[in-house]
Amino acid sequence: MTHDHTIRMKVNGTPLEVRTRPDRTLLDLLREEIGLTGTKKGCEEGECGACTVIMDGRAVLACLTPALKADGAEITTIEGLEQDGELHPLQKAFLDEGAVQCGYCTPGMILSAKALLDVNPVPTADQIKESISGNLCRCTGYTKIVRAIQRAVEGNR
Amino acid sequence: MKNTHRVIGRSVPRVDGHGKLTGKAIFAGDISLPGMVHLAACRSDRPHARILAIGTAEALGHPGVVAVFTGADIPGSNRIGRESPDQQVLCTDKVRYMGDPVALVAAETPEAAREAAALIAVDYEDLPAVFSPEEALLPGAPRIHENGNVLREQTLLKGDPDRAMKDADVVITNTYRTQMVEHAYLEPEAAVASFESDKMTVWVPSKYAHFDQRELADAIGLPTAKVRIVNTTVGGCFGDKTSLSPGYYAALAALKTGRPAKMVYTREESFIATRKRHPFIIHHTTGATRDGRILAVKIEMISDTGAYAASGPTVLTKSMIHAAGPYDVANVSMKVTFTYTNNPVGGSMRGLGVPQVAFAHESQIDILAKELGMNPFEIRKQNGFKPGSVTATGQRLGDSVSLDETLDRVRREVERIGTPPATPSRKYGWGIGAMFYGIGAGGRSNPAIARLEVSDGGAFTLYVGIGDVGQGSSTALVQIAAEVLRLPMEEIGLVAGDTDCCPDSGVTAASRVTYIVGRAVQIAAEKLKGLLQEAAAQITGLPAESLQLDGGSFQSPEDPPRRVSLAEAARMLRSKGFPLSAEGMYDPDFVALDPRTGQGEPMATYAFATQAALVGVDTGSGEVEVLSVVACHDVGTAVNPDSVTGQIEGAVSMGLGFSLMEEILLEKGRIVNPGYSGYFMPTVLDMPEMVSLIAEAPEATGPFGAKGVGEPALIPTTPAIINAIHTATGVRVTELPASPERLWTLLQSSPEA
Numbered sequence: 001m002t003h004d005h006t007i008r009m010k011v012n013g014t015p016l017e018v019r020t021r022p023d024r025t026l027l028d029l030l031r032e033e034i035g036l037t038g039t040k041k042g043c044e045e046g047e048c049g050a051c052t053v054i055m056d057g058r059a060v061l062a063c064l065t066p067a068l069k070a071d072g073a074e075i076t077t078i079e080g081l082e083q084d085g086e087l088h089p090l091q092k093a094f095l096d097e098g099a100v101q102c103g104y105c106t107p108g109m110i111l112s113a114k115a116l117l118d119v120n121p122v123p124t125a126d127q128i129k130e131s132i133s134g135n136l137c138r139c140t141g142y143t144k145i146v147r148a149i150q151r152a153v154e155g156n157r
Numbered sequence: 158m159k160n161t162h163r164v165i166g167r168s169v170p171r172v173d174g175h176g177k178l179t180g181k182a183i184f185a186g187d188i189s190l191p192g193m194v195h196l197a198a199c200r201s202d203r204p205h206a207r208i209l210a211i212g213t214a215e216a217l218g219h220p221g222v223v224a225v226f227t228g229a230d231i232p233g234s235n236r237i238g239r240e241s242p243d244q245q246v247l248c249t250d251k252v253r254y255m256g257d258p259v260a261l262v263a264a265e266t267p268e269a270a271r272e273a274a275a276l277i278a279v280d281y282e283d284l285p286a287v288f289s290p291e292e293a294l295l296p297g298a299p300r301i302h303e304n305g306n307v308l309r310e311q312t313l314l315k316g317d318p319d320r321a322m323k324d325a326d327v328v329i330t331n332t333y334r335t336q337m338v339e340h341a342y343l344e345p346e347a348a349v350a351s352f353e354s355d356k357m358t359v360w361v362p363s364k365y366a367h368f369d370q371r372e373l374a375d376a377i378g379l380p381t382a383k384v385r386i387v388n389t390t391v392g393g394c395f396g397d398k399t400s401l402s403p404g405y406y407a408a409l410a411a412l413k414t415g416r417p418a419k420m421v422y423t424r425e426e427s428f429i430a431t432r433k434r435h436p437f438i439i440h441h442t443t444g445a446t447r448d449g450r451i452l453a454v455k456i457e458m459i460s461d462t463g464a465y466a467a468s469g470p471t472v473l474t475k476s477m478i479h480a481a482g483p484y485d486v487a488n489v490s491m492k493v494t495f496t497y498t499n500n501p502v503g504g505s506m507r508g509l510g511v512p513q514v515a516f517a518h519e520s521q522i523d524i525l526a527k528e529l530g531m532n533p534f535e536i537r538k539q540n541g542f543k544p545g546s547v548t549a550t551g552q553r554l555g556d557s558v559s560l561d562e563t564l565d566r567v568r569r570e571v572e573r574i575g576t577p578p579a580t581p582s583r584k585y586g587w588g589i590g591a592m593f594y595g596i597g598a599g600g601r602s603n604p605a606i607a608r609l610e611v612s613d614g615g616a617f618t619l620y621v622g623i624g625d626v627g628q629g630s631s632t633a634l635v636q637i638a639a640e641v642l643r644l645p646m647e648e649i650g651l652v653a654g655d656t657d658c659c660p661d662s663g664v665t666a667a668s669r670v671t672y673i674v675g676r677a678v679q680i681a682a683e684k685l686k687g688l689l690q691e692a693a694a695q696i697t698g699l700p701a702e703s704l705q706l707d708g709g710s711f712q713s714p715e716d717p718p719r720r721v722s723l724a725e726a727a728r729m730l731r732s733k734g735f736p737l738s739a740e741g742m743y744d745p746d747f748v749a750l751d752p753r754t755g756q757g758e759p760m761a762t763y764a765f766a767t768q769a770a771l772v773g774v775d776t777g778s779g780e781v782e783v784l785s786v787v788a789c790h791d792v793g794t795a796v797n798p799d800s801v802t803g804q805i806e807g808a809v810s811m812g813l814g815f816s817l818m819e820e821i822l823l824e825k826g827r828i829v830n831p832g833y834s835g836y837f838m839p840t841v842l843d844m845p846e847m848v849s850l851i852a853e854a855p856e857a858t859g860p861f862g863a864k865g866v867g868e869p870a871l872i873p874t875t876p877a878i879i880n881a882i883h884t885a886t887g888v889r890v891t892e893l894p895a896s897p898e899r900l901w902t903l904l905q906s907s908p909e910a
Contacts, residue, residue, distance in 0.1 A: 031187075032189075035189075036180070037180070037183075037184075037186075037187035038179070038180015038181070039180070040184070040343070040344070040392075041186065041345075041421075042343050042344070042345070042424065043424040043832065043833050044423065044424065045424070045832060045833070045834060047832065047833035047834050048343060048424075048833055050343055077180065078178075078179065078180035079179065079180045079181075081179070082179050087175075087178065087179070091178040091179065094174075094178055095170045095171070095174045095175070095178060096170065097799075098168060098170075098171070098799035098800065098802075098803050100171060100174050100177050100178060101393075101627040101628065101629065101803060101807065102177075102342065102343065102344065102390075102391060102392045102393040102394075102626065102627025103173070103176075103177030103178075103182055103390060103392065103627065104184065104342070104343035104344040104392030104393060104627075105343050106177050106178060107180055110178070129841045129842055130842075132841050133840050133841055133842050134840075135840075135841075136343060136833065136838060136840065137343070137807075137810075137841075138340075138341055138342050138343055138393050138395070138807070138810075138811070138838070139393055139627050139628075139803075139807045140803055140806060140807045140810075141803075141805075141806035141807040141808070141809050141810035141811075141839075141844055141847070142806075142810065142840075142841040142844050143806040143844065143847045144799075144802075144803055144806065145841070146841065
């Protein structure tokens, strides 16, 4: 039952092979086995969105995703967004709009927004809000976060 | 006045933004040390009980368990409590609320630690328990602490309110009730500790590292100098995250096992174990003349401080200082009583009692305005503080008072936005709330120290004892230093919240950081600049006052100017044997409150604000949608306008939650909804359109005129929303939150609706 399983996946473009217990979540796999601690643990019950990553093009809650489900998957975490020292347009927009405060919700927010923009580069304000409606933020009141995503969208026009 | 500053008043990006945006910022839960043990606590499942025995054998035998500790294993005082040390790190004799820590398990994995913690068998003798402050005050009520159930009682008397009340044309009396709420920062509490070469290092998110250092050292049993607290990135705090953090347990386990130790609270534990916003019952009487002049206010308040004192005394004091609102009232009396109960512990939460009292005083003035047929802005302007007004504690205000401007600007925006027409099922209305809020601790010293160093090479590093809790203080403090030194911000390094190398800057609380720590930074930077300027004067042979600092060098007035770089000046200082650093200290003036009359000058300066909310109320369901909020805050000088509006927007969401949905539900001391699935907080879909405005009435004692905004931003939101519900429906909500159930019930019995 508790034998380790081997999971093959691509994380931020890098192919990885990880051995893990079958009862692990993708969140623990990323944070503890792979050392990508940018993905945050906020509630472990799928309510806060802090653990959001992109798996095969969709935003998923890593705390509710069994690690075994990630076998063969392509995962993007917050660590995979900056390229050659250049912030991703969403990261840049969050910085410029003052959309970061404590920073704990930030990775999940950005990945929820990225999952939307990847399939819908010019979403409406309502679609933007919908995309982050599962991500709680206690600091910002969301106003600057929405504005930051809109700013990134401007760059897509 | 035109902004001639380089970085003050500019929305520069946060100094900690890049790390937080790329996943590189290190939160305590991200730290992993080789060989570390993982910890879990066994907490009381009884509200009030004597501990007869703690059975640890089964837990010790659980696979993966390294050790189990009880209070008897703690070499130190095992006592904590910043204002009254009435709480234990691990309870030895008695538990006083469901969540009180009884034992600690150290294991190879977090899972093993939690499983074993559940196997600890505590033999309790249940005691009669108390779940409300009214019960706590009854004669013969079970005693929660040896000295009884009253934490503190305080009175205030200004003028002759009994007589003035007789002269009043209108007297309005109401009782308001506020609920217990949770801070609910996204980062659950976490800490890692390591004990090496006789030195304990604790990595923990803290709002006051130096206090934690002293308290932890005493509680666990280590010399203070042998404890180093390193503040990790703080994933939100809102007043909590100090004292009895998991850092205390990690330190105990590291000391006893010799291995590094890590403890991370689950979300449920974060709800159960940590402190809450104090629920209040407020009896508020307002007497006014027919033309709207408030003659007298009489207030009696009682609050549930829960099982331990925590910051109860400070919350009590702050609620009293502000309970009459931002109005010049000649005759005021108050009596405030805080009682212990066997409920979760009341602590510091954004506004410390003032959001609660503002709900009452702003409801009262709204009722008064409506009864007199007056405009709600005008009645506030008529009674509101102006420069030179006198507060309920008898303090004459200085010049930095812009309440009028905030009222006028909000009014203009409200008139511009307008009110949608009602439909058969939906009614709309605007409501307003005003507030004042003292910056800094109330009626006591609260100094901050900051230190600025320069290297031989001219590199500057600022050291402050406090870490950024998310509000942007690190950025503001670097801005202040950069402004004094006329340098780009990137040229000033920052070390924050490390007790080994940073001075004690006091606590991140009371909206004091920009005002008090910022002033200390400004003083340190001016001192160091003065030393460097003297050195440059020696190099040039010119009088120091003739030299101008700009772009990294001192320049003489000649054309072309002679230049001495900061690095050259620093080397000159060094060669003369001067230290290449300077400290700044600031502790605002105050006059302590008289214990009987509550009269005094508790804070050196106050912030002022007005907010207005437009709500749509579904009369069929009682659901309230907040459509717009207009907020205008007098912050002295906005060091970083985006940070200020970010504080306002965030506070409005927290205030919206406080108004409409957030509530810790208790059943005989047990939290029924310990998690996000049962504790509802605003999401992006609940947020209104925001108009955030900044009024600037520079405060002479503040850095570049700055005051504070973190807590003030929250205070007017709830009364604005509740008053808007009244405007829309005619229903007066006097108990929070205005949940759909509660409002629907009120709507059923309202003739107007």
